Amino acid sequence: MEESKKALNFIEHIIEEDLADGYAKSQLRFRFPPEPNGYLHLGHASSICLNFGLGEKYGAPVNLRFDDTNPAKEEKAYVDAIKRDVEWMGFHWDKECYASDYFQELYDWAVMLIKQGKAYVDSQSSEDMAKQKGTPTEPGVPGPYRDRSVEENLDLFLRMKNGEFEEGKHVLRAKIDLASPNMLMRDPILYRVLHKAHHRTNTDWCIYPMYDWTHGQSDYLEQVSHSLCTLEFLPHRELYDWCLDQLVSKDRLRPKQREFARRNLSHTVVSKRKLLQLVEGGHVTGWDDPRMPTISGLRRRGYTPESIRNFADTVGIAKRENLVDVSLLEFHVREHLNKITPRVMAVLNPLKVVITNYPEGQVEWLDAENSPEDESMGTRKVPFSRELYIEKEDFREEANRKFFRLKLGGEVRLKNGYIIKAESCTKDTDGSIIEVRCTYDPKSRSGSGTEESLRKVKGTLHWVSVAQAVEAEVRLYDRLFSDENPDGHKERDFMEFVNPNSLLVITAYLEPSLKEAKVGARYQFQRLGYFNVDTDTTGDNLVFNRTVTLRDTWAKIQQKG
RNA sequence: UGGCCCAUGGUGUAAUUGGCAACACAGCUGGUUUUGGUCCAGUCGUUCUAGGUUCGAGUCCUAGUGGGCCAACCA
Numbered sequence: 001m002e003e004s005k006k007a008l009n010f011i012e013h014i015i016e017e018d019l020a021d022g023y024a025k026s027q028l029r030f031r032f033p034p035e036p037n038g039y040l041h042l043g044h045a046s047s048i049c050l051n052f053g054l055g056e057k058y059g060a061p062v063n064l065r066f067d068d069t070n071p072a073k074e075e076k077a078y079v080d081a082i083k084r085d086v087e088w089m090g091f092h093w094d095k096e097c098y099a100s101d102y103f104q105e106l107y108d109w110a111v112m113l114i115k116q117g118k119a120y121v122d123s124q125s126s127e128d129m130a131k132q133k134g135t136p137t138e139p140g141v142p143g144p145y146r147d148r149s150v151e152e153n154l155d156l157f158l159r160m161k162n163g164e165f166e167e168g169k170h171v172l173r174a175k176i177d178l179a180s181p182n183m184l185m186r187d188p189i190l191y192r193v194l195h196k197a198h199h200r201t202n203t204d205w206c207i208y209p210m211y212d213w214t215h216g217q218s219d220y221l222e223q224v225s226h227s228l229c230t231l232e233f234l235p236h237r238e239l240y241d242w243c244l245d246q247l248v249s250k251d252r253l254r255p256k257q258r259e260f261a262r263r264n265l266s267h268t269v270v271s272k273r274k275l276l277q278l279v280e281g282g283h284v285t286g287w288d289d290p291r292m293p294t295i296s297g298l299r300r301r302g303y304t305p306e307s308i309r310n311f312a313d314t315v316g317i318a319k320r321e322n323l324v325d326v327s328l329l330e331f332h333v334r335e336h337l338n339k340i341t342p343r344v345m346a347v348l349n350p351l352k353v354v355i356t357n358y359p360e361g362q363v364e365w366l367d368a369e370n371s372p373e374d375e376s377m378g379t380r381k382v383p384f385s386r387e388l389y390i391e392k393e394d395f396r397e398e399a400n401r402k403f404f405r406l407k408l409g410g411e412v413r414l415k416n417g418y419i420i421k422a423e424s425c426t427k428d429t430d431g432s433i434i435e436v437r438c439t440y441d442p443k444s445r446s447g448s449g450t451e452e453s454l455r456k457v458k459g460t461l462h463w464v465s466v467a468q469a470v471e472a473e474v475r476l477y478d479r480l481f482s483d484e485n486p487d488g489h490k491e492r493d494f495m496e497f498v499n500p501n502s503l504l505v506i507t508a509y510l511e512p513s514l515k516e517a518k519v520g521a522r523y524q525f526q527r528l529g530y531f532n533v534d535t536d537t538t539g540d541n542l543v544f545n546r547t548v549t550l551r552d553t554w555a556k557i558q559q560k561g
Numbered sequence: 562u563g564g565c566c567c568a569u570g571g572u573g574u575a576a577u578u579g580g581c582a583a584c585a586c587a588g589c590u591g592g593u594u595u596u597g598g599u600c601c602a603g604u605c606g607u608u609c610u611a612g613g614u615u616c617g618a619g620u621c622c623u624a625g626u627g628g629g630c631c632a633a634c635c636a
Contacts, residue, residue, distance in 0.1 A: 007575045007584090035636050070635065126634055135632055137563045171634055181564040183632050192634035211636050234566065235631055261567085261629095272636095314585060316574045318567095321629060325572050328586050338599060373599070404597065413595055446595065453595095460595045527596045554597045 009317045027253055028060035031224045035067045036078035038272035039287040039294045040085045046263045049312035052091035061094030063222055068100045069214050071198040085295040090305045099214050100200045106209045109247050114153045121156040123170045133186050140178035140186045160193050163206035167193050184239045216240040219255035227255050230262040264323045267479040268293045269487050283498055290545050291480045291502050302522050302532030302547030307333040330548050337530040342370040345462040346510040346525040350389035352435045358386040368416040382511050384417050387466040389509050394461050395436055404459035412459040419444040419457055462526045469509035472542035476504040
């Protein structure tokens with residue numbers, strides 16, 4: 001890639017400085033450290049692109065490390081989903097690691113700390129400990145167990161490990177500084193008792209290390225050079241460094257933590273906890289519901305990994321609060337899908353057109369090009385006949401000159417077909433139009449080369465032949481939240497902004513070439529948008545998702561009146 | 562009311578580290594087009610405030626303002 005010319009983000013500046021300062025390029029190593037307690041979302045995609053992107057840029061390995069220190073929330077199923085998502089994004093990790101692989105080392109280091117008088121077993125309730133901890137403006141005070149003897153601490157900690165105590169009875173705490181302005185340094189908890197089976201270590205352990213006692217050490221054991229995390233971990237850095245101070249040896253690389261701002265996307269939430277709420281509340285069908293900003297949701301929706309990676313690259317990385325507009329994401333899917341999808345015709349909201357001068361029973365199979373962007377995609381045949389469907393929105397009895405579509409007495413080109421003229425229409429008792437009767441110009445067939453075929457008419461419509469049309473279920477999605485920043489309101493819960501109309505299911509009529517469309521296949525339904533075949537598709541039920549609409553200039557013109 | 566972080570067009574990021582503020586998206590105008598798509602051309606608009614250092618400040622210093630984070634046996 002010609003990546004080298006691009007401006008560097010602040011993380012890359014840090015790495016460049018380190019390189020200039022004597023780091024060998026071969027020492028560079030990164031990691032992506034998800035907790036397997038939920039599915040990956042667009043925020044993680046940014047982090048994935050950052051870490052793996054750095055790996056690609058510097059030719060450095062990147063580990064996939066599961067931060068699995070809390071068996072109460074974590075599951076193997078999430079591990080599998082995360083691996084699938086990272087692979088789908090097109091990245092390759094060097095080692096597949098688990099924090100749980102380091103439980104023994106972590107335990108040994110904790111024992112070492114106790115022996116040095118730097119950690120102690122506290123046996124109070126969490127409420128009491130919280131009280132003694134003070135507040136950001138007042139220092140904490142020592143609890144009654146802070147000065148237990150090394151022997152007693154060692155004994156208690158061993159018995160915690162052996163499962164002799166119930167949850168909540170004892171914790172192991174580091175003895176650091178109760179007066180620190182950084183709350184995290186006020187004797188942070190290192191271990192808690194948890195009688196839960198772990199997805200990898202099963203019931204081997206009755207005590208589990210906390211994040212702060214795990215992350216830096218994991219980085220150190222894996223010799224990660226730059227440990228990148230989001231800004232809310234900035235206050236943890238002091239503790240991260242304290243932990244490393246206790247055990248780093250001078251001849252090994254010492255990892256450094258640096259922090260960047262998480263990405264926020266407009267009209268959605270990027271928080272596993274909140275996404276879980278949507279899943280559990282039944283507002284969506286699951287983590288991979290196409291409306292979800294999860295990687296699996298976007299995949300099912302028809303997004304491509306390339307479009308997500310380009311999005312992440314364009315958005316970049318920095319340290320300030322942000323709210324990225326979804327339109328940027330949509331721009332990137334359209335940009336990619338425009339290049340790779342074949343064009344087809346489908347009618348979502350049918351209105352019957354009868355071509356009165358077209359022979360009854362006749363069917364012509366017309367040539368249609370699969371992509372105006374890419375001739376190598378070839379052509380296909382589409383059937384033309386006396387009875388067709390067009391979109392209801394494409395016909396009006398009367399309209400002004402700005403309406404480039406079909407109106408009574410007006411002409412329009414049927415894409416890949418003939419020029420037709422609307423002669424009359426019939427209505428039902430409510431007055432809504434149910435059929436348009438047209439005539440066609442037999443010499444105007446697209447591609448026939450005749451003078452008539454070359455005639456310019458202002459509008460071109462997509463259509464399908466009624467007799468050969470394939471019915472399909474089409475799912476039209478709208479934003480999941482009506483508010484631009486649903487979790488940005490202090491007094492209102494984000495759930496208040498859930499859009500009740502985020503899904504519209506319709507029956508559409510497709511050209512017959514789509515009959516055998518495979519799950520996952522992506523198309524452009526001409527003039528409508530990009531669609532893909534959903535995983536719910538079965539032998540007798542074709543299901544399409546609308547990935548994104550085409551840019552719609554006409555909608556804007558109409559809005560202006 | 563303590564500590565830490567942040568502040569550049571509507572949005573997101575750049576600025577050769579103190580030297581003409583730029584790129585993308587969005588918006589707007591026009592052109593091409595058998596998709597009101599794509600493509601092409603053009604256009605709008607930016608350094609939070611006040612001081613200071615300097616020949617020169619988006620960048621450095623001070624103060625202010627605004628926003629965020631920090632008192633889980635979560636990560």
